[in-house]
Amino acid sequence: MAAGYKHHRMYAKPACGILLVLTTLLWLASAVSRTETTSPFQEGVEYVKLRLYSQAVATFKSILSQHPTNVDALFQLANVYKLQDELELAIETFNQILIIADSKNAEIPERLYGLTHLALSEIYCKQSKLDTAEQHAKAAVQNRPSDADTHYRLGYIYTHQAKFDEALAAFKRTLARNPDFSEVYEWLGLIALMQNQPQQAITHYQTAIKKKPYVQSAYYNLAKAYRLLGDMPAATEQLKRFHQMKAYYDRTYAVESALAEAPMNTTLRLKLAEIHLEHKHISAAVATYQGLIRLHPNLTVGYDKLGRLYMNLNMPQHAIPFFQKVLELNPDTVEAHVRLGWLYTQSKTFDKAESHLQAAIEKMPQLSLAYHGLAEVYTQQGQLQKAIEVYQHITKIEPNDDDAWKALHNLERLKKESRTTR
Amino acid sequence: MPKNARNHNFHHIFGFAFIATFIGLLCPTVASTEQIFIDVTESAGLTFEHTDGRSGLRLFNEFLGSGGGFFDYDGDGDLDIYLVNGAIQTDNGEDKKPHNVLYQNNGNNTFTDVTEAAGIGSTSYGTGATVGDYDNDGDLDLYLTNFGTDELYQNNGDGTFTDVTDRAKVGNPNWGTSCAFADVNNDGHLDLYVANYAEYTPENDKRCEERGVHVYCGPHAYPAVHDTFYKNNGDGTFTDASTLYRPTDLIPQHGLGVTFGDYDTDGNIDLYVANDQDPNFLFQNNGDGNFLEVALISGVCYNDMGKAEAGMGTDFGDYDNDGRLDLTVSNYQTETNTVYRNHDNAFFTDNTITTGIAEVTHGYLGWGIRFFDYDNDGYQDIFVANGHLMDNINVLEKHVTYPQKNLLFRNLGDGTFANITSETDGLSLKKVSRGAAIGDYDNDGDLDILVTNCNQRPDLLQNAVGNQNNWIQIQVVGQKSNRSGIGARIKVVTGTHVQYREVHSGGSYLSFHDLRAHFGVGKAEQIERLEIRWTSGHIDQGTHLPVNRRFIAVEGEGIVPID
Numbered sequence: 001m002a003a004g005y006k007h008h009r010m011y012a013k014p015a016c017g018i019l020l021v022l023t024t025l026l027w028l029a030s031a032v033s034r035t036e037t038t039s040p041f042q043e044g045v046e047y048v049k050l051r052l053y054s055q056a057v058a059t060f061k062s063i064l065s066q067h068p069t070n071v072d073a074l075f076q077l078a079n080v081y082k083l084q085d086e087l088e089l090a091i092e093t094f095n096q097i098l099i100i101a102d103s104k105n106a107e108i109p110e111r112l113y114g115l116t117h118l119a120l121s122e123i124y125c126k127q128s129k130l131d132t133a134e135q136h137a138k139a140a141v142q143n144r145p146s147d148a149d150t151h152y153r154l155g156y157i158y159t160h161q162a163k164f165d166e167a168l169a170a171f172k173r174t175l176a177r178n179p180d181f182s183e184v185y186e187w188l189g190l191i192a193l194m195q196n197q198p199q200q201a202i203t204h205y206q207t208a209i210k211k212k213p214y215v216q217s218a219y220y221n222l223a224k225a226y227r228l229l230g231d232m233p234a235a236t237e238q239l240k241r242f243h244q245m246k247a248y249y250d251r252t253y254a255v256e257s258a259l260a261e262a263p264m265n266t267t268l269r270l271k272l273a274e275i276h277l278e279h280k281h282i283s284a285a286v287a288t289y290q291g292l293i294r295l296h297p298n299l300t301v302g303y304d305k306l307g308r309l310y311m312n313l314n315m316p317q318h319a320i321p322f323f324q325k326v327l328e329l330n331p332d333t334v335e336a337h338v339r340l341g342w343l344y345t346q347s348k349t350f351d352k353a354e355s356h357l358q359a360a361i362e363k364m365p366q367l368s369l370a371y372h373g374l375a376e377v378y379t380q381q382g383q384l385q386k387a388i389e390v391y392q393h394i395t396k397i398e399p400n401d402d403d404a405w406k407a408l409h410n411l412e413r414l415k416k417e418s419r420t421t422r
Numbered sequence: 423m424p425k426n427a428r429n430h431n432f433h434h435i436f437g438f439a440f441i442a443t444f445i446g447l448l449c450p451t452v453a454s455t456e457q458i459f460i461d462v463t464e465s466a467g468l469t470f471e472h473t474d475g476r477s478g479l480r481l482f483n484e485f486l487g488s489g490g491g492f493f494d495y496d497g498d499g500d501l502d503i504y505l506v507n508g509a510i511q512t513d514n515g516e517d518k519k520p521h522n523v524l525y526q527n528n529g530n531n532t533f534t535d536v537t538e539a540a541g542i543g544s545t546s547y548g549t550g551a552t553v554g555d556y557d558n559d560g561d562l563d564l565y566l567t568n569f570g571t572d573e574l575y576q577n578n579g580d581g582t583f584t585d586v587t588d589r590a591k592v593g594n595p596n597w598g599t600s601c602a603f604a605d606v607n608n609d610g611h612l613d614l615y616v617a618n619y620a621e622y623t624p625e626n627d628k629r630c631e632e633r634g635v636h637v638y639c640g641p642h643a644y645p646a647v648h649d650t651f652y653k654n655n656g657d658g659t660f661t662d663a664s665t666l667y668r669p670t671d672l673i674p675q676h677g678l679g680v681t682f683g684d685y686d687t688d689g690n691i692d693l694y695v696a697n698d699q700d701p702n703f704l705f706q707n708n709g710d711g712n713f714l715e716v717a718l719i720s721g722v723c724y725n726d727m728g729k730a731e732a733g734m735g736t737d738f739g740d741y742d743n744d745g746r747l748d749l750t751v752s753n754y755q756t757e758t759n760t761v762y763r764n765h766d767n768a769f770f771t772d773n774t775i776t777t778g779i780a781e782v783t784h785g786y787l788g789w790g791i792r793f794f795d796y797d798n799d800g801y802q803d804i805f806v807a808n809g810h811l812m813d814n815i816n817v818l819e820k821h822v823t824y825p826q827k828n829l830l831f832r833n834l835g836d837g838t839f840a841n842i843t844s845e846t847d848g849l850s851l852k853k854v855s856r857g858a859a860i861g862d863y864d865n866d867g868d869l870d871i872l873v874t875n876c877n878q879r880p881d882l883l884q885n886a887v888g889n890q891n892n893w894i895q896i897q898v899v900g901q902k903s904n905r906s907g908i909g910a911r912i913k914v915v916t917g918t919h920v921q922y923r924e925v926h927s928g929g930s931y932l933s934f935h936d937l938r939a940h941f942g943v944g945k946a947e948q949i950e951r952l953e954i955r956w957t958s959g960h961i962d963q964g965t966h967l968p969v970n971r972r973f974i975a976v977e978g979e980g981i982v983p984i985d
């Protein structure tokens with residue numbers, strides 16, 4: 001089944017909702033940590049994180065059938081509607097929170113009240129009702145003055161209303177609360193561009209890129225700023241980078257669109273992570289693998305991929321638990337033993353390294369890689385004879401293993417030199 | 423200085439002070455209850471009703487609608503109307519075949535259907551149309567784009583047309599959308615550009631859904647095809663030069679809007695194409711009819727997020743009267759329409775927000791779009807025809823409707839526009855609009871609007887206020903240049919106020935317009951200088967011309983009043 005015309009549009013211009021998901025996730029994070037949250041609630045939050053929206057809706061509705069005024073569940077339900085683009089339902093549900101808040105008998109956490117206004121502001125932006133969005137953003141600011149998101153939303157709205165002085169003030173307040181808010185620098189750059197101040201725009205876009213290097217629009221607009229200054233080589237260079245980022249975005253967008261249709265699909269998630277890795281966007285790859293693990297906790301592939309990723313990043317302490325998990329799920333995984341052997345060797349935990357490598361050899365006696373690891377363990381511990389014996393064994397089972405021969409010769413020479421010296 | 427004025431250098435501050443004074447002098451007083459445009463469709467006798475085939479199946483080729491426009495086919499000095507129609511694609515039991523319609527202007531604000539006599543009642547599944555005197559015989563010929571083979575009708579000069587598609591070799595077999603004539607190699611003969619949409623047949627129609635609701639498919643459900651470019655051989659035939667003009671590595675996109683214009687003022691007419699959810703094209707003419715695609719480096723490829731939008735209609739026009747052609751593009755709902763300001767004849771800045779049109783257009787799905795000076799104040803305003811493409815959009819989004827109001831933005835002369843739509847009766851209509859054509863059909867000195875609507879009658883909107891200010895119109899006739907004068911650049915000077923127009927055959931969406939160049943000149947009582955730069959390079963000039971008159975300018979023979 002092909003997606004309709006609108007489906008493509010939903011992602012065409014996130015102008016009205018850069019933070020649409022971000023603020024939601026912030027709330028999600030805090031909601032999960034709340035002590036009063038129930039298990040079904042956490043389950044619902046997990047569904048949202050995994051984009052299993054129909055399950056999430058069912059879960060929150062079930063909670064609400066028992067506790068109709070549970071504002072946490074209402075917020076989550078409204079949020080799921082928002083994520084599904086069911087904006088009218090989202091508005092209706094968010095408004096229920098405000099009605100409950102306005103009734104004298106109910107007490108609503110201030111943060112939730114502010115975030116409800118913020119979410120409504122985002123929705124009304126999306127519906128092209130900037131005046132209403134502005135009112136909600138102001139209410140959000142009033143309730144959450146220390147929250148950078150609320151000021152950002154207001155700045156965003158003012159920018160689109162061409163009220164640049166107000167926008168600049170709102171963005172200034174945003175940065176005072178969160179100096180790393182990279183989107184703000186993008187808007188500051190855009191305002192500078194619109195005010196024909198290309199040099200200022202360049203500064204802002206460079207900061208935005210430094211803080212978040214994977215956003216195509218920053219490169220595009222940086223190129224425009226250079227173009228306005230008449231610096232064609234710099235503009236061309238930025239357009240080149242823009243193309244790279246755009247290609248990255250287009251590829252991830254295609255996979256994410258497919259995932260929206262089939263959120264349980266493991267292959268698609270692996271593909272998505274690989275694209276992130278190709279563009280060296282490590283945190284996105286890690287998040288994708290973590291999503292896969294949450295979705296399929298009994299599949300080894302997510303743990304294995306994350307372990308390998310951390311291994312490649314030379315972060316053995318991060319990698320080890322994932323390979324241990326692989327072994328826990330499938331004790332016959334020889335490769336995990338070998339990798340743990342190497343990782344423990346790196347961290348000088350030789351007994352564990354030897355144990356894993358021996359386990360690998362036990363399961364696959366012809367696996368030269370495990371012998372190499374074992375030899376390394378002995379070498380690093382100064383047990384040259386034992387290492388030599390291992391290499392000799394390798395050369396017997398793999399007579400063409402040049403590395404083994406080389407290592408063997410080196411060790412024998414070392415041993416000889418050691419005797420001579422003595 | 424208003425807070426949203428963008429340019430802070432001395433030149434612009436000075437400029438603003440002057441402009442503000444000028445505007446104060448020129449603006450007609452428009453009370454909020456005053457009718458600016460009056461819907462005269464019925465009284466004018468336009469009974470045409472468009473059909474998209476009404477299959478009920480949401481076939482992919484149904485939502486684009488059809489266009490139309492103004493042209494003086496019989497050379498009697500007033501504008502006639504041509505309307506393009508769809509066709510029935512499934513057996514619905516009806517015997518009557520929908521067809522295109524030609525309305526002859528009776529000269530008294532009414533029209534007569536002369537389709538049969540004229541012989542241009544095409545029954546193809548029509549999309550767009552354009553006019554131009556391709557054979558330089560002194561009358562306007564008509565090119566039609568279809569879902570199916572496109573058609574060229576040669577004007578016989580006696581009120582009838584002959585289908586010369588095969589003879590002229592312009593039967594573009596692709597799904598053509600907007601099209602336009604222009605002389606790209608300045609040889610005096612009009613060439614032809616046709617935007618093509620997608621590779622599609624109803625037999626291979628896909629079912630698309632959105633949240634379980636059956637909807638029209640997006641453009642990427644079907645592969646794009648390259649646009650078509652025909653070079654005029656000067657002997658009544660054309661050569662398909664599609665593969666010659668464009669860069670070899672150009673990726674085909676879903677083309678919808680086409681406008682020619684010499685944006686770099688080098689004397690060679692350039693071309694902009696609005697593509698649906700794809701990067702837009704800006705083809706810079708290198709002078710021999712070959713083009714470089716420079717949209718990205720020129721800043722007109724994407725929106726300010728660096729993303730392709732759903733470009734529908736487009737138009738070149740000099741809204742800030744600086745002598746450089748600016749650009750506007752209509753886009754999908756939740757995108758904004760875009761206004762690009764020509765910065766230096768090579769680079770455009772995205773002034774969508776600063777012009778003030780972003781906030782309003784974000785809530786509409788725009789199609790036909792055109793720069794024109796409705797109030798004759800000397801600044802080009804913008805009209806946009808709107809209407810959603812999904813007949814059931816309200817099921818998915820309660821706040822969105824299938825029929826939508828069209829929009830009129832008044833140019834305030836300081837780089838910003840004001841939405842005055844709600845103040846005008848004829849524009850308060852809510853329909854599923856697509857094409858928009860501009861022309862002074864009643865010859866009263868102000869510009870009227872023709873809007874085409876999906877599965878509905880068109881709207882003929884008569885301008886009721888424009889001629890409170892002064893104006894002039896110039897009909898250009900090329901000699902060495904193409905006979906229609908398409909591409910001629912006209913400069914009008916009144917006091918210190920300078921305006922520019924180019925004669926274009928396309929622009930907007932699926933539509934064509936009055937080929938006479940219309941200038942509003944406010945309260946100025948004479949035209950101090952009028953200059954025409956023809957595509958041949960020849961320049962004609964006139965000085966101290968009276969206002970509120972029509973002129974004819976024959977290349978090399980001077981500028982004389984018509985009446």
